Amino acid sequence: MKLSFDWLSEFVDLSGLTAYQVAEKLTMGAFEVEEVTIIGPDLEGPIVVGEIIEIHQHPNADKIRLTKTRIKEGEEPLDIVCGAANIEVGQIIPVALPGAKVVNRHDGSALLIKASAIRGVKSNGMLCSPPELGIAKNLQDPGQDEGIWILNKNGNRAASELVLGSDVLPLLPSKADYILHVEPRSNRGDALSVRGLAREVAALFGRPLKKPDWSLADLQKSLGEKTPTSKFSKAIVESSSDCPYITLRVMEGIEIGPSHPAIAARLEAIGMRTVNNVVDITNYVMHELGQPLHAYDANHLKNDHLAVRRATNSETITTIDGKERKLNNEMLAIADDDTIVGVAGVMGGKDSEISDQTTALVLEAACFAPAVVRRGSRLLGLSSDASLRFERGIDPASVRHAAERAAFLIAQYCSKEGKAVVGPLIEAGSNQVEPGQVTLRSSQIKRILGIEVSPARIKELLTPLGFTVKGEGETIEVSVPSFRKEDVKREIDLIEALCRLNGYDAIVPSMPAATMAVARPDDTLDLAKNALTGMGLSEAWLSSLVPADQAGIDKQLAVEVLNPLSKDHQLMRQSLVPGLINACGYNQDRGRKDVWLFEYGRVYFKELQKENKSTGVREDNHLAGLVSGQRFKSINQNSPAVDYSLAKGMVENLLSSLNIDERKLAWRSITDNESNSMPWLHPYRTAVLTLNRPAKPNPNKDASATSLFESNIALGYVGELHPRFADSKGLRDKAFVFELDIDRLKKERKPKKFAGIATSPEIVRDITADFDATDKDVSYEQVSKLIWKQAGSNLRNSELVSVYRASAESKKYSMTCRLTFQHPSETLTNEEIDKVLTTIRESLSRDLAASFRL
Amino acid sequence: MEAQEFEAKITALVASALSAIDNTADLDSLENLRVQYLGREGELTIMLRGLSTLDKAIRPKAGQLGNQAKLQIEQAHDGKRSHLYDSTLNQRLATEIIDVTTPGTRCLSGHIHPLSQISNEIISIFYSMGFTVADGPEVETDYYNFDALNTPASHPARDEQDTFYTNIGPSSLLRSQTSTVQIRVMENTKPPLRIIAPGRVYRNEEVNARKYPLFHQVEGLLIDKDVNFGQLKGTLSAFIQALFKKPVKIRFRPDFFPFTEPSAELDSECPFCSGKGCKTCGGRGWLELLGCGMVDPNVLKGVGIDPEEWSGFAFGMGLERLAMLKYDINDIRNFYTNDMRFLEQF
Numbered sequence A: 001m002k003l004s005f006d007w008l009s010e011f012v013d014l015s016g017l018t019a020y021q022v023a024e025k026l027t028m029g030a031f032e033v034e035e036v037t038i039i040g041p042d043l044e045g046p047i048v049v050g051e052i053i054e055i056h057q058h059p060n061a062d063k064i065r066l067t068k069t070r071i072k073e074g075e076e077p078l079d080i081v082c083g084a085a086n087i088e089v090g091q092i093i094p095v096a097l098p099g100a101k102v103v104n105r106h107d108g109s110a111l112l113i114k115a116s117a118i119r120g121v122k123s124n125g126m127l128c129s130p131p132e133l134g135i136a137k138n139l140q141d142p143g144q145d146e147g148i149w150i151l152n153k154n155g156n157r158a159a160s161e162l163v164l165g166s167d168v169l170p171l172l173p174s175k176a177d178y179i180l181h182v183e184p185r186s187n188r189g190d191a192l193s194v195r196g197l198a199r200e201v202a203a204l205f206g207r208p209l210k211k212p213d214w215s216l217a218d219l220q221k222s223l224g225e226k227t228p229t230s231k232f233s234k235a236i237v238e239s240s241s242d243c244p245y246i247t248l249r250v251m252e253g254i255e256i257g258p259s260h261p262a263i264a265a266r267l268e269a270i271g272m273r274t275v276n277n278v279v280d281i282t283n284y285v286m287h288e289l290g291q292p293l294h295a296y297d298a299n300h301l302k303n304d305h306l307a308v309r310r311a312t313n314s315e316t317i318t319t320i321d322g323k324e325r326k327l328n329n330e331m332l333a334i335a336d337d338d339t340i341v342g343v344a345g346v347m348g349g350k351d352s353e354i355s356d357q358t359t360a361l362v363l364e365a366a367c368f369a370p371a372v373v374r375r376g377s378r379l380l381g382l383s384s385d386a387s388l389r390f391e392r393g394i395d396p397a398s399v400r401h402a403a404e405r406a407a408f409l410i411a412q413y414c415s416k417e418g419k420a421v422v423g424p425l426i427e428a429g430s431n432q433v434e435p436g437q438v439t440l441r442s443s444q445i446k447r448i449l450g451i452e453v454s455p456a457r458i459k460e461l462l463t464p465l466g467f468t469v470k471g472e473g474e475t476i477e478v479s480v481p482s483f484r485k486e487d488v489k490r491e492i493d494l495i496e497a498l499c500r501l502n503g504y505d506a507i508v509p510s511m512p513a514a515t516m517a518v519a520r521p522d523d524t525l526d527l528a529k530n531a532l533t534g535m536g537l538s539e540a541w542l543s544s545l546v547p548a549d550q551a552g553i554d555k556q557l558a559v560e561v562l563n564p565l566s567k568d569h570q571l572m573r574q575s576l577v578p579g580l581i582n583a584c585g586y587n588q589d590r591g592r593k594d595v596w597l598f599e600y601g602r603v604y605f606k607e608l609q610k611e612n613k614s615t616g617v618r619e620d621n622h623l624a625g626l627v628s629g630q631r632f633k634s635i636n637q638n639s640p641a642v643d644y645s646l647a648k649g650m651v652e653n654l655l656s657s658l659n660i661d662e663r664k665l666a667w668r669s670i671t672d673n674e675s676n677s678m679p680w681l682h683p684y685r686t687a688v689l690t691l692n693r694p695a696k697p698n699p700n701k702d703a704s705a706t707s708l709f710e711s712n713i714a715l716g717y718v719g720e721l722h723p724r725f726a727d728s729k730g731l732r733d734k735a736f737v738f739e740l741d742i743d744r745l746k747k748e749r750k751p752k753k754f755a756g757i758a759t760s761p762e763i764v765r766d767i768t769a770d771f772d773a774t775d776k777d778v779s780y781e782q783v784s785k786l787i788w789k790q791a792g793s794n795l796r797n798s799e800l801v802s803v804y805r806a807s808a809e810s811k812k813y814s815m816t817c818r819l820t821f822q823h824p825s826e827t828l829t830n831e832e833i834d835k836v837l838t839t840i841r842e843s844l845s846r847d848l849a850a851s852f853r854l
Numbered sequence B: 001m002e003a004q005e006f007e008a009k010i011t012a013l014v015a016s017a018l019s020a021i022d023n024t025a026d027l028d029s030l031e032n033l034r035v036q037y038l039g040r041e042g043e044l045t046i047m048l049r050g051l052s053t054l055d056k057a058i059r060p061k062a063g064q065l066g067n068q069a070k071l072q073i074e075q076a077h078d079g080k081r082s083h084l085y086d087s088t089l090n091q092r093l094a095t096e097i098i099d100v101t102t103p104g105t106r107c108l109s110g111h112i113h114p115l116s117q118i119s120n121e122i123i124s125i126f127y128s129m130g131f132t133v134a135d136g137p138e139v140e141t142d143y144y145n146f147d148a149l150n151t152p153a154s155h156p157a158r159d160e161q162d163t164f165y166t167n168i169g170p171s172s173l174l175r176s177q178t179s180t181v182q183i184r185v186m187e188n189t190k191p192p193l194r195i196i197a198p199g200r201v202y203r204n205e206e207v208n209a210r211k212y213p214l215f216h217q218v219e220g221l222l223i224d225k226d227v228n229f230g231q232l233k234g235t236l237s238a239f240i241q242a243l244f245k246k247p248v249k250i251r252f253r254p255d256f257f258p259f260t261e262p263s264a265e266l267d268s269e270c271p272f273c274s275g276k277g278c279k280t281c282g283g284r285g286w287l288e289l290l291g292c293g294m295v296d297p298n299v300l301k302g303v304g305i306d307p308e309e310w311s312g313f314a315f316g317m318g319l320e321r322l323a324m325l326k327y328d329i330n331d332i333r334n335f336y337t338n339d340m341r342f343l344e345q346f
């Protein structure tokens, strides 16, 4: 909200304070001032109200005239030379006297007024045009553009303001002013007004609030206390929970025109568009007091009442912005029987808006329920300054004051020939608010804030905000003003207010006492990241919101955003790898050849059977990587390209750095179903890593779901990118990817423990097995698993040393494994080893159809 | 054999050996000479073996001569050998000249993402103050994201955080703040508590240089007996000094959050203009670093903790914001584009 420093000074004594001091204090009092801007001209008095008594032609110039202008009743008029064409005898005009500072209307610079001679004729001041007083042109009567500002034109000026010799500056809209841009507070509807912020400023500086200097009753007296001729007399409220309180008031004898410059300028200063004198006053009062108001053209209302009721689903309204809007039962409407004239608290209707023809109006000031205004505003996609305030809550007890203030200003500034008729207040509902009572314990202040605040100080701080404070000792009774009832209900709310008003700086920093036991952090992630960066992969952070057509999404398990920002952010990802592939493409497109990336992040699967207390979504932490390009950079030789073997080796290194017993794991080829579910994977160059045990049936899955990670023993995969997928993403080079379920992997880590270094001799034997794929396709993993199973406890290591195939097409191949045997303390004999080797050969022949050359 | 005769013979042998050694040009011939004279069947070895057949009277003298001869030949051999080794090696070294200033063979070097780095730094600072890391789901329910955080459906703040809703159910949403973890921890763990919860959050905001529909926060919570606002100030001041590794001028500015009361925004003096006001700080001279406050009694009651017995403070900060400040990054999208030219600068 934009707050005018000058406007604020009408409510609180700011003498001796600068706008910047006030801004700083507000900021440190929870109402952050984001910016202070300066507006308006740099004017200085004396600039006074004068009357043109005589006009004579200048003896030496055609276009310049000589006036006699009176600036004090009963005194001789002054000789003032004037070049404007629009002056006439009897006009009341602003006169800048010697010593005054006004605006040079040609270039906006400061113009200092001196007594001087103009073409031989003495001039004792200057009659001022609006630009010379800093009034923007759009505020003026267009006819006056080049002329002197005629203060008594249009009957808009109250006679009392136009006392000759009185200071023009207070009447002027555009004294230099400071605009404080205050961030609105969602819980402080009461502070969305000049008066509300004035209370805060008064409390923060310990300054008194000023009493209002206007009275509607007095004004009515001076207007003759006439009653309206209109039959309009009632407000009807359907539900007091939707609308606890409403006031209406008929006003007649109204003339629509431009606003009084003081009102227009204030609105413009805070960035509000001016419309006409009546609408501007409703906005003015809303900013001043925080109460939104609406004025209806009384001649466009058919009945003698307005009703506040829910709209029906078939009703429509054309709002002031010219748009036709469909209404429904969730919205609160202001109805002239079956004609909707406004959406309560949001916007009025076009048909009954104030126009140039308006001569009578009905002024509405009400209190609508925040929730229903909020709902209406959301449903219509329409938010206004009024809805902003209603949503934050309007104090019913303050409505009448605002209604009177608006009526006062309308009667004063929108009266046709000074003959405005102010009707009586029409009310419905109740504006009575039970005062809130909160008990404050001194001990709690100390407990929560760590400092003591004396009862006297509490009183000093809270009283300017409208609180009444009673009590001296531990227990202090505080009664809460109606406009703070919503946000101050509890002791802690008062403690907050005290803390803020007393200043956060007054609280001495200290450190919390007891420290509790320090939990062991899990180092899995750190170790994994160290391993991967050590191998040359850089860490990526990818979006977990992915496009609706993302590859490899298991639709059945998809978490979908219902109100996505765009189609690119519609689903929650189920794999990290597609994102890495995109990042690879992004980098390759920018000329980068070697792309080595990894990511640690979450994937999301809908739970088909929601477990108790679950959010309905399984969130797993995955670790994935992508490598593409050369193995290393060197000038001396052609560096070999990254291949499947390197990628798998990286994963194996990673497992080793996490101290995972590889014998608990198993590698196998990816199945067709699995590679279909992850279309970025090469069907024949992808290995799946699982736990070395049978899978349990998964209750969260039906047979058709194929996502690899749905199996409860799946740990991940490593593979080459499918050429079709790589082509579709425009990749320029082969890429290899891996993805691991780090949560599951973590469970397989074993504690580090030194097993000693055996000094007994090692016996190394090679075993070469021949296979024929036409008979049975056997993988190394199968051979290795069988060797370990049959070798007994003395096998220390089994290593694949060669795979031989006569040609790439050959179905026959052989594998040589080098086995290292060692007993922890004894020396093994050749006979023992031969026996073990025989057992291994036998089972390889039996189970895997291996043959052996002798 | 007479002594003179033996002496003459041995002198001749030594002379021939020394001359041969001296004339040798390579290590292999030198080794052959060593075998020829000093080997098991070498000439000197055989001659010395013959000493036993000599007259007892001349044996000592002959033995002495023999040993002297052996020493002489050995010395000559060793000297020649070391000379030949050095000269051969020098020849080889001369063929091994390379330009030692050419770049080395390099594997790629891996870099940790700046958001990870700053997150780790924050965690380790709080870890040293006795906080432990907690975690929670990103796909949350409105209960944890709003209601339990004292933000009922009617609260205006609920609209301000443009929330993403999901197909999981009417109450399912993507969490808009990591404060959800506070509630989950307090539901399951009895105080005293000190936790820190880093994580990803989502808000439905148009993408621009400052905003992205997902970003990251670190949430902290401390619950104990008699925790007060002064301790909040002390703890977070210590944290900021540790994070920036130098004295930073900070201030606690009042603010409102639904789940803390009193609430504050911790500002640091803008490092780019030293508080004078610039574009980065929007002319304010201060930069918001984190939000914090005393946990609202309603939040404690909601999870079954008696606010009369326990009190505490909570705080939350945006990782991107801190990283952008710390590393002078001007566009938030850099964090998620994963351009290697960006990643490799950290």
Ligand SMILES: [Zn+2]
Binding pocket: B270, B271, B272, B273, B274, B275, B276, B277, B278, B279, B280, B281, B282, B283, B285, B286
């Ligand atoms: Zn700055």
